[in-house]
Amino acid sequence: MSPPPRKRSRTLLIVLALCLSAAGTWTYLSYIDRPVPPPGVNEVPAVEAQQQSALVDQEDLRIMQTRATLTSAMARGGPAAARSRVPHISSSANGQTLVLPQRREPYRVADLERLGQEHFQKQSDGSYVLGINLFAGPGAKVVLQNATGPLVIRMRSDPGAFVSIVSFGANIKINGSARNPVRITSWNAHDRTADTKVSDGRAYLRVIGGELKVSHATVEHLGFWSGPTGGLALTGSDRPTANADLVTVPASLPGASPTSSPNPTSRPKRASSQQRALLPNGLLVPSRGSDNEVEITNGAGRGRVAYRLPEANLVTGDITDTKVTGNAYGIFITASNETRIINVSVTGSLVHGILLHRFARNATIENTTVTGSRGDGFVLSRGTQNVTITGSGAERNNGNGFTISGLPLARGPSASGESLRSFGGSSVTSSTARDNGRYGVEIQGGVKLVVQTTEVIGGEMGIVVSEDATGVRVSGNRLTGQRSQGIALRGGVRGARISGNIVRDTQTAIYLRDSEATISANTVESASLHAISLLGAAEGTTITGNTLGGAGRSALDTGRAKGATTVAQNNTTGWQDTAGFWTMVKRIAKPMNLIWLGVISLIVLSALRALRGDGPRAGRRFVHPYEKQTLLEERPAKLLRTAATQTPAERS
Structure with a gap:
């Protein structure tokens, strides 16, 4: 039985309305930009994540305990200090550690073999197996090299147990040569191969403060979970790594300045051994002196010592002619100054290839390649500044080839009171990004960041600038074969200069959304959608002197832009409108x-x-709306006259 005609018509109207609504939604979505989310590193099961995180905490605790024990013994003096000044093995709940305190001569491989005994043994093939944690204390020097042949150190990394090499304020040199290189790798003794499983932790090398120099070396399959334990890590420290300046403040003068003595004209005296003994069990209280001083006193107030902290203890490093393979983080650097990475190759990292984290400044990266990372190739995260990447390459990484973040450490009030200032001054120059999973180069925020004379091949997009970046310069680059857009500016970018770039074989060569830039002297070839496209707020944007070629909907797509823009003297003779x-x-x-x-x-x-x-109404015509109304009959009018106006004949 078919539905009534009226109901059928109503259904048709509803279907038509839904179709129109769907068509409108599809059209709207086709005009908005949908950034591709970055491919994440393989997700870690919750149990493994918790296990690795706990191992990182245990490692931090072991390092702090080792450092505190060494400092405490040095502060007490006497027999304890004498014992702490010679190499010794320290035991804790988190394992044994061979402690190398400061001495005049550096520690060499022969010293480690003698001191480590069964924990550092030479194998039949000439390699060494390190079976104990190594800790180099403040001021110590460690040199790993072999003048008579290659040096191979295998760091024990069995299921459930691994070792590390950690220095705190020491100088570490992995000093290979072209003829006698150094190789450091994890070692699973059960399988007699490198450890490639990270769920139960893995051997790593970390330098805290001090200095690391690596040359002609191979570093393989180290690290797990965090940056500091990520494999090859250089991390600064907010703690002093050398002996601090200790001065006496008499307890009888509670209001005195911590750097003063009873005689204002006398210089503070250096603390004695007895006063140093207060340090391990002392109470830390705020200082009344300068910002880099604190006061330490015992609970009974029998003495007070001013502890003058050094300035930020930044790490420095020099890594040259080195191969890094299969680390969690290829190279991790934070709180550093003037670090150099030259002629280095990083392959197969489980997270990022080279990561410069907060407060890594004035670094130089040259002739370095990162290939096959599960995350990004090169990452300059928030807080990095004045980092130059020159002549380097990022190829076949799952994420971006290069990521530069100049974002502030906080957007508003924060518990730690982080600065709201943006960071900048970093650049990618004369480099190559090839076939990366996401973008070739991504810039997030920042001030005066630069990408120039760089080649970007493949990827979802070529060079992407976002997050309110200011004064970015993208110039002289060559971009080919991006799946979506060549150069994209979006999300409040201001004062950008896009000039002298050559963009080939992509849908939209240069794309702006809610941003402002000067686009000049660029060459577009074989674009298939738009050569230049503006969308949203583009007030102040200037498009001049560009040569635009390709075949698509339009060479200059400015109809969806809002605000005054300037478009002049662009050559579009090579564009074929295929609309x-x-x-x-x-x-x-x-x-x-x-x-x-x-x-x-x-x-x-x-x-x-x-x-x-x-149905029954078929054949009806348009009619007057009041046609069916009954006409009112006109009744005869009677002339009513009053008696006063009637004649006598009329009244009779």
Whole structure:
């Protein structure tokens, strides 16, 4: 049984309205930019994540305990200090550690073999197996090299147990040569191969403060979970790594300045051994002196010592002619100054290839390649500044080739009171990003960041600038074969200069959304959608002197931009407008147009229904709305006259 005609018509109207709504939504989505989310590193099961995180905490605790024990013994003096000044093995709940305190001569491989005994044994193939944690204390020097041949150190990394090499304020040299290189790798004694499983922790090398120099070395399959335990890590420290300046403040003068003595004209005296003994069990209280001083006193107030902290203890490093393979983080650097990475190759990292974290400044990266990382190739995260990357390459990484973040450490009030200042001064120059999973180069925020004379091949997008970046310069680059956009600026970018770039074989060569830039002297070849496209707020944007070639909807797509823009002297003779019927439909089929089309269609359809009718009403015509009303009959009018106005004949 078919539905009634009236119900069938109502159903058709509803279906038509839904189709129009869907078409409007599809058109709207086709015009907005949908950034591709970065491919994340393989997700770690919750149990493994918790296990690795706990191991990182245990390692931090072991390092702090080793450092505190060494400092405490040195402060007490006497037999304890004498014992702490010679190499010794320290035991804790988290394992044994061979402690190397400061001495005049550096510790060499022969010293480690003698001191480590069964924990550092030479194998039949000439390699060494390190089976104990190594800790180099403040001022110590460790040199790993072999003058008579290559040096191979295998760091024990069995299931459930691993070792590390950690220095705190020491100088570490991994000093290989072209003829006699050094190789450091993890070692699973059960499988007699490098450890490639990170769920139960893995051997790592970390330098805290001090200095690391690596040359002609291979570092393989180290690290797990965090940056500091990520494999090859250089981390600064907010703690002093050398002996601090200790001065006496008499307890009888509680209001005195911690750097003063009873005689204002006398210089503070250096603390004695007895006063140093207060340090391990002392109470830390705020100082009344300068910002880099604190006071330490015992609970009974029998003495007070001013502890003058050194300035930020930044790490420095020099890594040259080195190969890094299979680390969690290839190279991790934080709180550093003037670190150099030259002629280095990083492959197969489990997270990022080279990561410069907070407060890594004035670094130089040259002739370095990162290939096959599960995350990004090169990362300059928030807080990095004045880092130059030159002549380097990022290839076949799952994420970006290069990521530069100049974002502030906080957007507003924060518990730690972080600065709201943006960071900048970093650059990628004369480098290559090839076939990375996401973008070639991504810039997030920052001030005066630069990408120039760099080649970007493949990827979802080529060079992407976002997050309110200011004064970015993208110039002289060559971009080829991006799947979506060549150069993209979005999300409040201001004062950018896009000039002298060559963009080939992509859909949209240069794309701006809610941003402002000067786009000049660029060459676009073989674009298939737009050469230059502006969307949203583009007030102040200037497009001049560009040569635009390709075949697509339009060379200059500025119809969706808001605000005054300048477009002049662009050469579009090489552009072929391929806008056919459906392209014209898409240009016209904007959301509001479709809504009005739907309203008009409903009115027309209703009129047609009234004209044609359905069922028993078929054949009806348009009629006057009051045609069926009964006409009122006119009644004869009677002339009513008053008695006063009637004649006598009329009254009779």
